[in-house]
Amino acid sequence: MAVYTHLTAAEIAEFLDAYDVGDLRSAKGIAEGVSNSNWLIETERAHASQRFILTVFEARTEADDLPYFLSLLDHLAAKGLPVPRTIHTRDGALMREARGKPCALIEFLPGVSVDEPEPAQARAVGIALADLHLAAEDFPQSRASSLSLPICVQMLRDNAAKFDEIDPQLDTIIPDCGAGVLEHWPVDLPAGTIHSDLFPDNVLSVGDRVTGLIDFYFACSGILAYDLAVTHAAWSFDLADNAFRPDVGHALIEGYESCRPLSDAERGALPLLAQGACLRFVATRVEDWFATPVDGLVRRKNPMQFAHRLAFYRAQGEAAFTL
Numbered sequence: 228m229a230v231y232t233h234l235t236a237a238e239i240a241e242f243l244d245a246y247d248v249g250d251l252r253s254a255k256g257i258a259e260g261v262s263n264s265n266w267l268i269e270t271e272r273a274h275a276s277q278r279f280i281l282t283v284f285e286a287r288t289e290a291d292d293l294p295y296f297l298s299l300l301d302h303l304a305a306k307g308l309p310v311p312r313t314i315h316t317r318d319g320a321l322m323r324e325a326r327g328k329p330c331a332l333i334e335f336l337p338g339v340s341v342d343e344p345e346p347a348q349a350r351a352v353g354i355a356l357a358d359l360h361l362a363a364e365d366f367p368q369s370r371a372s373s374l375s376l377p378i379c380v381q382m383l384r385d386n387a388a389k390f391d392e393i394d395p396q397l398d399t400i401i402p403d404c405g406a407g408v409l410e411h412w413p414v415d416l417p418a419g420t421i422h423s424d425l426f427p428d429n430v431l432s433v434g435d436r437v438t439g440l441i442d443f444y445f446a447c448s449g450i451l452a453y454d455l456a457v458t459h460a461a462w463s464f465d466l467a468d469n470a471f472r473p474d475v476g477h478a479l480i481e482g483y484e485s486c487r488p489l490s491d492a493e494r495g496a497l498p499l500l501a502q503g504a505c506l507r508f509v510a511t512r513v514e515d516w517f518a519t520p521v522d523g524l525v526r527r528k529n530p531m532q533f534a535h536r537l538a539f540y541r542a543q544g545e546a547a548f549t550l
């Protein structure tokens with residue numbers, strides 16, 4: 228579930244008063260997602276109904292970063308990408324408050340997330356990611372990542388004494404909390420605006436067509452090929468047994484390169500970038516593991532899934548990316 232802040236119908240109607248979107252007809256809490264509270268809102272104006280997503284931003288999303296995220300949605304949507312527009316208030320504001328928390332109303336996009344991606348869907352996501360990188364080239368704002376590799380290594384070090392409570396193998400799979408990856412981290416690869424969390428649950432599709440790229444709340448300035456590595460690590464493994472799916476991984480990269488070819492340096496860095504990507508998800512999942520009660524309503528994500536993917540990338544090197 229992800230409705231932490233339970234707004235009443237009257238509060239939602241009052242919230243919508245500031246927008247030119249018609250009258251509230253229904254509001255349903257959305258179960259998916261773990262970070263923020265989301266509602267599917269339906270309004271009616273002149274007998275036509277419209278759907279929106281109302282997001283109440285919870286503690287994990289820094290309020291100061293919201294103008295960056297919401298302006299980025301508008302920038303990408305204006306360039307024709309399948310990204311939800313931010314609905315502005317009548318006064319032109321990108322967001323407003325409910326129950327003292329920042330909230331935004333965004334466009335509802337059609338489509339569903341795929342659990343078991345097929346190569347054609349992965350290829351379409353590769354294209355969409357390259358389109359995103361190119362369309363964001365003239366986005367004028369920047370944001371430093373709050374989950375850079377040094378921060379993730381430190382997060383792991385802060386929790387290292389408790390690794391055994393998760394899995395006794397964790398310490399062995401990630402020696403010295405990933406310091407080795409940090410040591411060789413590339414510094415001079417092409418950089419720009421990146422999504423940095425383009426998991427299957429953040430992509431909406433109809434068949435093989437991408438209809439929505441959502442959840443930009445980790446977007447930041449960063450290495451473009453790192454974003455591809457994140458997406459590769461998130462899409463190219465079987466959910467049931469965590470086995471690598473080369474057909475999916477290759478289709479993703481092939482799709483990306485059909486719009487934005489990688490340089491030799493970017494291609495050569497992919498094995499290390501993918502290890503760094505896995506480390507980021509191990510780090511946040513380890514932190515969440517200890518912060519989330521076992522019997523809580525939010526299901527904990529398993530850090531070992533990405534620890535094993537990291538070990539895979541370390542062992543395979545360039546072979547994981549050879550087309």
Ligand SMILES: Nc1ncnc2c1ncn2[C@@H]1O[C@H](COP(=O)(O)OP(=O)(O)OP(=O)(O)O)[C@@H](O)[C@H]1O
Nearest residue numbers: 257259260261262263265280311334335336441442
């Ligand atoms: N613009 C949109 N159009 C249609 N559905 C959406 C849209 N935005 C969000 N959703 C739905 O709401 C769900 C939760 O959204 P989202 O992934 O942004 O939540 P979150 O809590 O921020 O996520 P996460 O768990 O990745 O941190 C999505 O899985 C999707 O079903």
Ligand SMILES: N[C@@H](CCO)C(=O)O
Nearest residue numbers: 424426508511512528
């Ligand atoms: N996509 C992340 C959650 C958001 O950081 C994960 O699966 O761990």
